[in-house]
Every structure is written in structure tokens, then in C-alpha cells.
Amino acid sequence: MLRSCTAGLRSIWALRGRREGAPRLSMDLQPARRLFSTEKVIHKDWALPNPSWSKDLKLLFDQFMKKCEDGSWERLPSYKRTSTQESEDFKTYFLDPKxxxxxxxxxxxLFTRGFEDGLGFEYVIFKNNDEKRTVCLFQGGPYLQGVPGLLHGGAMATMIDIALGSCTGGAVMTANLNINFKRPVPLCSVVVINSQLDKLEGRKLFLSCNVRSVDEKTLYSEATGLFIKLDPEKSST
Ligand SMILES: CCCCCCCCCCCCCCCC(=O)SCCNC(=O)CCNC(=O)[C@H](O)C(C)(C)COP(=O)(O)OP(=O)(O)OC[C@H]1O[C@@H](n2cnc3c(N)ncnc32)[C@H](O)[C@@H]1OP(=O)(O)O
Structure with missing residues (x-):
């Protein structure tokens, strides 16, 4: 595990070195091309393998991509910024421009996508619409440390929130999140978050998940969440 983390860090440093050189090169570019490359970054789908992904993460990713072939599962793309349409939809609820x-x-x-490759949240979510469940593959990088060598509980809570939210769809917000942290998660390791929709009651969605090691032998956390479908008649602010 430590070796893969060190290897990950080495490739991160290599990438950072390359990126640090990038602005000097772009100075020569025409403004239109600069805009184009910025657009490419904004619209980049981050839920895809990059050199910081460990062997475990890549292996699981490949297994789930296979499951997507018959249409029963789908990989959810992930962007740094919400689309214009999504932003507009949310403005319906959060009206105060001040x-x-x-x-x-x-x-x-999205703050989970604000880190350099491998340093923060590396994850991909697969969804099974018929079974109303998702599987999130998550590798927490070195900038997510809490207790030395271990993943911060707040980072885990963030991923649990996102994983549970991915089972919902549409305009929802987290109203309640309960987490039992049963075992600490080693930094840079891969965990699997299995989430499901347990009950739908009007605008209330009751969800649950568990977080396990790749070999499924360690149960790291269990959580439940209540998400509320936003009511267009109400402003939440
Ligand atoms: C549009 C396109 C989207 C695409 C987008 C893409 C984005 C790319 C992915 C990003 C993924 C990031 C995921 C981040 C997810 C967050 O981080 S969300 C941020 C944290 N959450 C918040 O800030 C929420 C703050 N709370 C609120 O705004 C409001 O309380 C809520 C949750 C909107 C509910 O307010 P409301 O609509 O007025 O509902 P309200 O009438 O109070 O309650 C409705 C029912 O729920 C019950 N309820 C409400 N709260 C609770 C509670 N805490 N406990 C128990 N019951 C409760 C009520 O009792 C009521 O029950 P019934 O009487 O109907 O039986």
C-alpha cells in the first residue's frame, strides 16, 4: 500500500512539474486557443483513470466498465463545474442574487474536484438504475489526511454524502447524515462505497451505504442519509 502511495506521489510530482511549466508555454498561445483550453478543463470528465490511480482502483474501474456493457450499469461523469442548465435549475430555489x-x-x-491529480479525491461512481443503487470507488490522497497516515473523517463524510446523493437524481439536498466510523481508513488506499435508496416518502429520500475495503474484509463505515427533493414553491435561503 505504502509503495503504491509513494509511486502515486512520484507521478503526482511528475505531473505537477509538467503543469508548473504549462503557463509559460500558454503565454505564446492566441487568446482564442487559451479560451478553448480553459473550456476543455471545465468540461473535462474527471471520473476517468489518471496516472495517480492505484492498481486496485484501475482494476475495479475496469470490472465496472465491463458491467456497463449490457446497459445495467452506467458510469456517472463528473465535472468541476455544474452545467449552465443545472446552475439555472438551482437558481430557481436559491433566488437571492445578493x-x-x-x-x-x-x-x-465542486471542491472534491479542486485538487491536483492524486492529491485529494479520486473517485468514480457507477449507477444501477433498476436496483436504485450506486457503487463509488474512492482513493483518498495525501492532502486528505486527518490522524497521521489516515483519511480525515470529514473527507470520508464528503464522499459518503456524494455517494448517497448519486442514488437520488434531480434537485435534492442533504437534510441528515449519520455516520458510524468503525475502522480508520489508511491514506491513499481504495475503498468501495455501496449505496442504495431504501425508501421514498413524498419529497423524502431515505438512503444508506457502507464503506468497505477492496477485498470486502474490512467494514470502515456505515451511514444513513435523508435527502429532500427541493420544492420549487419554497426558497431555501
Ligand atoms: C437540479 C440539478 C441538480 C444537479 C446538481 C449537480 C451537482 C453536482 C453534484 C454535487 C453533489 C454535491 C452534493 C452536496 C450535497 C450538499 O452538500 S447539500 C448541503 C448541505 N445541506 C443543506 O445545506 C440543506 C439545508 N437545509 C435546507 O435547505 C432545508 O432544510 C431542506 C433540506 C431543503 C428541506 O427544506 P424544505 O424543502 O423546506 O422541507 P421541509 O418542509 O422542512 O421538510 C420536508 C420533510 O422533510 C423532513 N425533514 C426536513 N429536514 C429534516 C431533518 N434534518 N431530519 C428529519 N426530517 C427532516 C420534514 O420533517 C418534512 O417531513 P414531512 O412533514 O413531509 O413528513
Whole structure:
């Protein structure tokens, strides 16, 4: 595990070195091309393998991609920024434009996707629509440390929230999240989050999940969540 983490860090440093050189090169580019490359970063799908992914993560990814071939499972793409349509949909609920300046909003991005490759949240979610469940493959990088050598519980809570939320679809918000942390998660290891929709009651979605090691022998956490479908008649702010 330690070796794969060190190897991961080495490839991260290699990537960082390359990226640090990138702005100098782009100085020569025409503005239109610069805009194009920025657009490419914004629209990049981050739920795909990169050099920081460990052997375990790549292996599981390949297994689930196979399951997608007959259409029973789908890989959910993941972007740094919400699409214009999604942002517009959410504005229906959060109407007060004074809350966040437009300029700040234009810089906004999903914080799980704000890290350099391998340093933060590396994850991909697969969804089985018929069974109303998802599987999230997650590798927490070195910047997510809490207790030395271990993943921060808040990072785990974030991934659990996202994993549970991926079982819902549409405009929902987390109203309640309960987590039992049973075993600490080693930093840079891969965990599997199995989530399911247990019950739908009006606008309330009751969900649960468990977090296990790749070999399924270690149960790291169990959680339940309540998500509420937003009511267009109500403003939440
Ligand atoms: C559109 C396209 C989307 C695409 C998008 C893509 C985004 C790319 C992925 C990003 C993924 C990031 C995932 C981040 C997910 C967060 O981080 S969400 C942020 C954290 N959560 C919050 O800030 C929520 C704050 N709370 C609220 O805004 C409001 O309380 C809520 C949750 C919207 C509910 O308010 P409300 O609509 O007025 O509902 P309300 O009438 O109070 O309650 C409805 C029912 O739920 C019950 N209820 C409400 N809260 C609770 C509670 N805490 N416990 C128990 N019961 C409760 C009520 O008792 C009521 O029950 P019934 O009487 O109907 O039986």
C-alpha cells in the first residue's frame, strides 16, 4: 500500500512539474486557443483513470466498465463545474442574487474536484438504475489526511454524502447524515462505497451505504442519509 502511495506521489510530482511549466508555454498561445483550453478543463470528465490511480482502483474501474456493457450499469461523469442548465435549475430555489457575487460564482467549482491529480479525491461512481443503487470507488490522497497516515473523517463524510446523493437524481439536498466510523481508513488506499435508496416518502429520500475495503474484509463505515427533493414553491435561503 505504502509503495503504491509513494509511486502515486512520484507521478503526482511528475505531473505537477509538467503543469508548473504549462503557463509559460500558454503565454505564446492566441487568446482564442487559451479560451478553448480553459473550456476543455471545465468540461473535462474527471471520473476517468489518471496516472495517480492505484492498481486496485484501475482494476475495479475496469470490472465496472465491463458491467456497463449490457446497459445495467452506467458510469456517472463528473465535472468541476455544474452545467449552465443545472446552475439555472438551482437558481430557481436559491433566488437571492445578493448571497454570492456573480464574479465569485464564476470561480466556483465542486471542491472534491479542486485538487491536483492524486492529491485529494479520486473517485468514480457507477449507477444501477433498476436496483436504485450506486457503487463509488474512492482513493483518498495525501492532502486528505486527518490522524497521521489516515483519511480525515470529514473527507470520508464528503464522499459518503456524494455517494448517497448519486442514488437520488434531480434537485435534492442533504437534510441528515449519520455516520458510524468503525475502522480508520489508511491514506491513499481504495475503498468501495455501496449505496442504495431504501425508501421514498413524498419529497423524502431515505438512503444508506457502507464503506468497505477492496477485498470486502474490512467494514470502515456505515451511514444513513435523508435527502429532500427541493420544492420549487419554497426558497431555501
Ligand atoms: C437540479 C440539478 C441538480 C444537479 C446538481 C449537480 C451537482 C453536482 C453534484 C454535487 C453533489 C454535491 C452534493 C452536496 C450535497 C450538499 O452538500 S447539500 C448541503 C448541505 N445541506 C443543506 O445545506 C440543506 C439545508 N437545509 C435546507 O435547505 C432545508 O432544510 C431542506 C433540506 C431543503 C428541506 O427544506 P424544505 O424543502 O423546506 O422541507 P421541509 O418542509 O422542512 O421538510 C420536508 C420533510 O422533510 C423532513 N425533514 C426536513 N429536514 C429534516 C431533518 N434534518 N431530519 C428529519 N426530517 C427532516 C420534514 O420533517 C418534512 O417531513 P414531512 O412533514 O413531509 O413528513
Amino acid at each position: 448571497l454570492v457575487e456573480e464574479e465569485r460564482l464564476s470561480q466556483a467549482q
